[in-house]
Amino acid sequence: MDVIMPQLGESVEEGTIAQWHKKPGDSVAIDEILLEIETDKVATEVPSLVAGVMKDILVAEGETAKVGTVLCVISTASDEKATGDDKSAGDEKSASSKGAKAETAKTESAKAPSRVKAPLPKTAPDGTPLSPAVRRLIAHHDLDPAAITGTGRDGRIQRNDVMKHLDRAGPEAAAPMPGAFPPVKPSGAMWSASPSHPCGAKLPRI
Secondary structure (H helix, E strand, O other): OEEEOOOOOOOOOEEEEEEEOOOOOOEEOOOOEEEEEEOOOOEEEEEOOOOEEEEEEOOOOOOEEEOOOEEEEEEOHHHHHHHHHHHHHHHHHHHHHHHHHHHHHHHHHHHOOOOOOOOOOOEOOOOOEOOHHHHHHHHHOOOOHHHOOOOOHHHOOOHHHHHHHHHHHOHHHHOOOOOOOOOOOOOOOOEEEOOOOOOOOEEEOO
C-alpha cells in the first residue's frame, strides 16, 4: 500500500518530512504513527491505515514533497498473497510451456525419417571390387549389390548392370534415397569393346 502526502490545509500544497517513526523492515500496526510532517502552518503525525511491514521509504527526513506524493510503501498480507499467486501462475505457465516444447520436439522426432544415408559398398557380397561410379550409384538408390547380376570380367558389376536392375525393379527402386550420394554422370565419350581386347576392356571410340 502506498502512503501519500496528505492535504493538511486548503492552501497547503506541500509538506516537509520532520521525522520517520518506522524504517524499512519494521512491522506496522493499524493507527500506528508512521511519520511527522511539518508545514508553514501546522505539524501533524500520520498514522498507518493498514497493518503490515514497512517496505520502502521514498522521501527522506528533511525533504519536501508535494501533496499526493508517495512517501512510503507498506507491504500487507493481501499484497504478499497477490505476489505469491502471480509467482505460482508464472511457474505453471513456464512448466506448461516447457511441456509443450518437449511434446513438440518428441512429435517432430517421431516424424523424422528413420532411414539414414547408405554407406558406399566397396565390394560385392562375393568379394568382387566395385568401381567408385558403381558404388555411388548403388548407394544413391539404396540397392543391395547381391541382387544385381554382374556381366563384367569375373562377374564384376558394371554401371549398365545397375541400370538394367533398376529398369527391372521399377520406379520405386529407381527413386534415389533421401540424402544419398548423387550418381556420377557418364562422360560424353562413347565406349565399345575392341576385338583386340577380348577380355572386355573398353576403349574410347575415335
